[in-house]
Amino acid sequence: MSLKSLLFGRARSLGDDKLFHKISLVAVLAWVGLGADGLSSSCYGPEEAYKALGASTHLSLFVALASVVTITAICASYSQIIELFPAGGGGYLVASKLLSPFLGVVSGSALLIDYVLTITISVAQGGDALFSILPASWLPWNFCFALAGVVGLTMINLRGVKESVMLWMIPFFIFVATHAFAIIYAIATHASGLGDVATATVHEVHTVSASVGVYGLLAVLLKAYSMGAGTYTGIEAVSNGLPILREPRVQTGRRTMVYMGVSLAVTVAGLLLAYLLYAVHPTEGKTLNAVLFEAMTSGWNHRAGFWFVNITLVSEAALLLIAAQTGFLDGPRVLANMAIDRWLPTRFANLSDRFVTHNGMWLMGGAAFAMMWYTHGSVDLLVVLYSINVFITFSLSQLGMVIHWWQERATDPRWLRKLAINGFGFALTFSILVSLTIEKFTEGGWVTLVITGLLIGAAYAIRVHYNGVGVHLRRLDAIVEAAEMETPARAAPDPTPERRARTAVILVNGYNGLGLHTLLHVPRMFGDTFRNYAFIQVGTVDAGNFKGAADIEALRLHTAEQVECYVKWARARGYGAASYHTVGHDLVGEVMRLSGTAAKEFPNHVFFAGQLSFARETRLTRWLHNHTVFVLQRRFFLANLPFVILPIRVTTD
Numbered sequence: 001m002s003l004k005s006l007l008f009g010r011a012r013s014l015g016d017d018k019l020f021h022k023i024s025l026v027a028v029l030a031w032v033g034l035g036a037d038g039l040s041s042s043c044y045g046p047e048e049a050y051k052a053l054g055a056s057t058h059l060s061l062f063v064a065l066a067s068v069v070t071i072t073a074i075c076a077s078y079s080q081i082i083e084l085f086p087a088g089g090g091g092y093l094v095a096s097k098l099l100s101p102f103l104g105v106v107s108g109s110a111l112l113i114d115y116v117l118t119i120t121i122s123v124a125q126g127g128d129a130l131f132s133i134l135p136a137s138w139l140p141w142n143f144c145f146a147l148a149g150v151v152g153l154t155m156i157n158l159r160g161v162k163e164s165v166m167l168w169m170i171p172f173f174i175f176v177a178t179h180a181f182a183i184i185y186a187i188a189t190h191a192s193g194l195g196d197v198a199t200a201t202v203h204e205v206h207t208v209s210a211s212v213g214v215y216g217l218l219a220v221l222l223k224a225y226s227m228g229a230g231t232y233t234g235i236e237a238v239s240n241g242l243p244i245l246r247e248p249r250v251q252t253g254r255r256t257m258v259y260m261g262v263s264l265a266v267t268v269a270g271l272l273l274a275y276l277l278y279a280v281h282p283t284e285g286k287t288l289n290a291v292l293f294e295a296m297t298s299g300w301n302h303r304a305g306f307w308f309v310n311i312t313l314v315s316e317a318a319l320l321l322i323a324a325q326t327g328f329l330d331g332p333r334v335l336a337n338m339a340i341d342r343w344l345p346t347r348f349a350n351l352s353d354r355f356v357t358h359n360g361m362w363l364m365g366g367a368a369f370a371m372m373w374y375t376h377g378s379v380d381l382l383v384v385l386y387s388i389n390v391f392i393t394f395s396l397s398q399l400g401m402v403i404h405w406w407q408e409r410a411t412d413p414r415w416l417r418k419l420a421i422n423g424f425g426f427a428l429t430f431s432i433l434v435s436l437t438i439e440k441f442t443e444g445g446w447v448t449l450v451i452t453g454l455l456i457g458a459a460y461a462i463r464v465h466y467n468g469v470g471v472h473l474r475r476l477d478a479i480v481e482a483a484e485m486e487t488p489a490r491a492a493p494d495p496t497p498e499r500r501a502r503t504a505v506i507l508v509n510g511y512n513g514l515g516l517h518t519l520l521h522v523p524r525m526f527g528d529t530f531r532n533y534a535f536i537q538v539g540t541v542d543a544g545n546f547k548g549a550a551d552i553e554a555l556r557l558h559t560a561e562q563v564e565c566y567v568k569w570a571r572a573r574g575y576g577a578a579s580y581h582t583v584g585h586d587l588v589g590e591v592m593r594l595s596g597t598a599a600k601e602f603p604n605h606v607f608f609a610g611q612l613s614f615a616r617e618t619r620l621t622r623w624l625h626n627h628t629v630f631v632l633q634r635r636f637f638l639a640n641l642p643f644v645i646l647p648i649r650v651t652t653d
Contacts, residue, residue: 004262004353008526009049010604012344015122015176024244024245024246024247025245025246025252025254025526026245026252026324027245027246027252027259028259030238030241030244030245030252030253030256030416031170031256031259031260031263031320032133032169032172032232033168033325033326033329033511034237034238034241034260034325034326034329034330034379035234035237035256035259035260035264036116036168036172036234036311036319036322036323036325036326037122037233037237037325037326037327038231038232038233038235038237038260038262039175039234039262039263039264039267039318039319039323040177040234040236040316040319040322040323041151041230041231041232041233041234041264041268041323042179042231042264042271043125043129043287043289043316043319043320044121044230044233044271044287044379044383044488045229045230045232045268045286046228046268046275046288047287047541048227048228048230048383049063049224049225049227049228049231049272050063050224050228050272050275050288051068051227051282052223052224052228052287053220053224054082056204056208056220057275057276057279058197058200058201058203058204058205058276059201059204059205059208059220059221059224060272060273060276061197061201061272061273061276063104063221063224063225063228063272064268064272064273064423065269066225066231067225067231067265067268067269067272068265068268068269068426069555069560070232070428070432071261071264071265071268071423072261072265073421073425073428073616074232074235074394074428074429075235075257075258075261075425076421076425076617077397077398077401077421077422077425078235078236078238078239078257079253079257080395080401080418080422081094081252081397081401081423082238082239082241082250082253082254083250083254084240084267084401084404084500085091085239085242086111086241086242086249086250087242087249088240088241088242088243088333088337088411088547090113090236090239090240090330090333090337091107091108091110091236091239091240091334091393091394091396091397092104092105092107092108092111092334092337092338092393093337094107094239094396094397094400094401095107095108095393095396095400096108096341096395097400098130098400098401098403098404099396099399099403100398101341101571101624102650103386104316104397105338105343105456106396106452106456107392107393107396107397107461108334108337108338108343108459109211109235109391109452109456110389110390110392110393110452111236111240111330111331111334111393111450112331112334112335112455113448113452113455114233114251114365114386114389114390114393115326115327115330115334115364115391116327116367116368116371117371117382117385117386117448118233118234118323118324118326118327118331119153119324119327119328119331119364119365119368119384120150120323120368120371120372120375120382121151121230121379121382121383121386122320122323122324122373123146123149123150123153123320123324123325123368123372124372124377124378124379124382125148125287125320125322126149126316126317126318126319126320126321126323126378127142127143127145127146127149127377127426128142128287128326128379129287129289129290129313129317129320130145130313130314130317131145132285132286132290132313133290133310133313133314136285138398138478138611139285141376142377143376145248145367146372146377147372147377148370150324150365150367150368150369151497152163152463153321153325153328153365153625154326154328154361154362156365157325157329157356158352158356158358158361158443159356159359160240161355167321168318168321168325170320171314171315171318171319172187172318172319172323174311174315174318175312175315175316175318175319176263177511178312179267179270179271179312180266180267180269182265182274182292182293182296182312183267183270183271183273184272185296186194186270186273186274186276186278186296186393187270187273187274187510190277193277196417197276197277198610205217209219209327209511212362216301216355217387218638220432223397223435223439224433225321225432226432226435226436226439227439229387229391229432229436230327230383230386231264231268231389232390232394232432233386233387233390233501234260234323235257235261235394236390237263237326237330237399238253238256238257238260239327240318240328240330240333240334240519241329242332243333244329245306245548247548249370250524256270261294261453271289273292273294274292275288275292278295278296280292280294280295281374284572287313289312289313289316290309290313291581293308293309293312293313294309299311302423308412314459318446320422321624322609324368327364327368328365331364332348332356332357332361332364333357333360333361333543334362335348335357335359335363335364336349336357336360336542336544337543338376338542339543340542340543340544342462342463342466342467343459343460343462344380344459344462345623345624346624346625346626347359347626348360348363349542349543349544350542350543350585351541351542351543351546351585352585356624362564365374377507381444382446382640383445384440384445385444385445385447385448386448387436388433388436388437388440388442388445388448388449389448389452391430391432391433391436392452394425394429394432395426395429395430395433396431398422398423398425398426398430399426399430400428401418401422401425401426402419402422402423405418406419407420407436426534428444439572445451450477451636458584459562462624465620465621465624469612469650472494472650473512473513474513475514475515476512476514476517476648477513478513478517478540479513479516479517479520495574495575495576495577496576497532497534497577497578497602498531498532498576499602500603500604501530501531501532501602501604502529502530502531502532502604502605502606503505503530503532503533503534503576503598503602503604503605503606504522504526504530504532504533504534504537504593504605504606504608505533505536505602505605505606506518506519506522506534506535506536506559506566506607506608506609507536507537507607507608507609507610507629507632508531508535508536508537508562508563508566509537509538510537510562511562511563511565511566514610514612514648515566516569516610517609517610517646518609518610518646518648518649519533519569519577521608521646522608522646525646529556530606531576532576532577532578532602532603533566533570533573533575533576533577534577534578534579534580534598534602534605535563535566535567535577535578535579535580535582536563536579536580536591536594536595536598537559537562537563537571537579537580537581538559538579538583538587538590538591538594539555539556539558539582540560540581540583540584540585540587541555541583541584541585542585546585548585552583553585556582556583559581559582559583560581562589563579563580564579564582566579578598578601578602580594580597580598581594581652582594587624588628588631588632589636591632592632592635592636592639595636595639595641596639597639605641605642606643606644607636607641607642607643607644608643608644608645608646609629609631609632609643609644609645609646610626610629610645610646610647611630611645611646611647611648612625612647612648612649612652613647613648613649613650614649615649615650629645630645633645
């Protein structure tokens with residue numbers, strides 16, 4: 001086994017009939033992989049809200065109620081998005097299709113920054129939870145643990161989605177079990193005092209309103225509610241991750257939303273109530289949950305209390321690490337979708353031999369590592385940077401759905417109910433966005449908005465470049481129409497290729513102007529030297545078409561049809577012709593395999609490929625285009641195969 005296989009796993013095969021079954025997630029696994037982000041927010045969201053109330057802790061009951069309503073509304077709204085976008089309805093796609101491409105880029109860019117912060121804050125908070133139960137002398141190692149955590153998660157996710165999720169199943173369900181027990185235990189042991197809690201809450205409402213007025217009371221509640229807004233992040237993950245769910249995806253996605261919504265609402269509301277029942281207060285070096293569990297077990301047998309607290313906090317640390325999975329599962333998917341639409345470099349849509357978007361994984365991991373280093377793993381600072389962006393996406397997605405249902409009012413009899421659900425979701429998410437922006441802007445939230453703005457600007461610059469190249473390529477496509485018009489009608493049978501004759505083997509990528517330009521250059525440069533023409537085409541499997549067996553088969557048929565057009569063109573002009581085609585994720589590897597076959601069948605061969613040549617070559621243009629032909633050139637030379645690159649000049653002005 002090679003080192004690569006050891007680290008990232010053996011390559012998967014497109015020929016495996018059960019490939020999509022093996023890599024897809026059932027609802028329970030999706031709850032672990034995609035729902036962990038939302039559920040893990042209960043480790044810090046309720047704490048931030050509770051601490052924001054100061055001495056008015058009984059007002060946490062209103063925050064708990066508002067949290068349950070918000071979670072229910074957002075989950076119901078995203079269930080409708082899942083139904084409308086069964087192939088994946090993440091914030092980028094919803095905003096792009098229902099609002100405008102510009103707002104789609106805003107939503108996608110906001111999501112990308114949010115997913116980087118999801119990875120960073122989850123790992124950092126996981127370290128805090130773990131080091132809460134370790135000796136204080138170990139605390140300086142927390143930062144190193146956080147950095148190592150980001151690196152480790154990046155490596156695990158490069159092996160594949162399902163593998164990374166299966167690894168975390170046991171700690172995930174330990175978290176669910178221990179926290180469910182803690183909430184039930186807290187309520188059961190204080191059942192007789194619940195009436196007193198209600199009375200004290202009413203008294204506190206009167207006291208606060210008398211002191212600062214009704215509007216002051218609302219401001220206190222709104223601040224606590226907004227500071228706990230991190231609780232709702234991650235709910236959109238299921239709609240983004242639909243392509244990795246088991247068929248039927250809509251039903252699996254909606255079932256996952258139910259699991260996520262119920263578990264999150266119960267945990268958040270239960271913890272806020274438990275904080276109140278045990279009258280916990282923040283303690284230096286410990287999370288509020290650690291303080292709660294220690295207070296809860298103070299009357300237990302020492303050994304039982306010790307093990308319960310430690311197992312519960314370790315499960316929290318593990319869950320927070322699992323939550324970082326969402327950034328690795330959905331972040332690269334957003335990158336791939338934006339790359340397919342040419343807002344980002346197309347390389348982010350490429351797949352590895354494990355069929356994961358590996359370039360996106362590396363970028364998300366690298367960005368999270370840089371953010372962790374910059375903030376030194378400070379959860380307090382990361383919380384300020386976090387949450388704003390996800391509510392930009394929430395608001396745009398809900399607004400797009402509201403507009404959609406209004407436009408469908410004449411054809412959908414249930415349009416009003418659906419519009420009401422998304423309308424309520426929009427009102428909630430937009431109000432949270434406004435309050436978060438106001439609350440966090442001067443504290444450092446402006447940094448998140450500036451970085452998001454820079455990413456949007458970069459996306460537009462990249463799109464302008466690709467549009468310029470696209471204009472030139474469309475001009476080349478005029479060659480296709482000319483070739484079709486000039487193709488002679490042949491009465492004689494197609495010529496049979498002579499195996500020993502000089503053969504030009506041309507690498508093509510679809511029947512287009514680029515391929516024909518390369519083909520026509522060969523006789524112009526070499527005259528009638530070549531009597532045979534062979535064509536090689538590989539249909540590249542990327543994030544855009546790797547959605548199911550039917551999509552792969554459609555790509556295979558399309559590739560065969562396209563390469564046969566070249567064969568028809570050559571035969572119509574009296575040349576012997578042959579074609580070689582396949583589909584795969586590894587373009588270079590597949591081309592070399594087919595080239596070896598062609599070289600054996602036509603031993604007197606020369607290989608040709610076209611390459612775009614920019615009038616103004618820069619590092620940016622080199623990075624935005626894959627330049628695969630130069631990689632192939634080295635491989636061909638090593639294989640002792642003659643290879644000629646034909647430049648195609650491009651001006652993007």
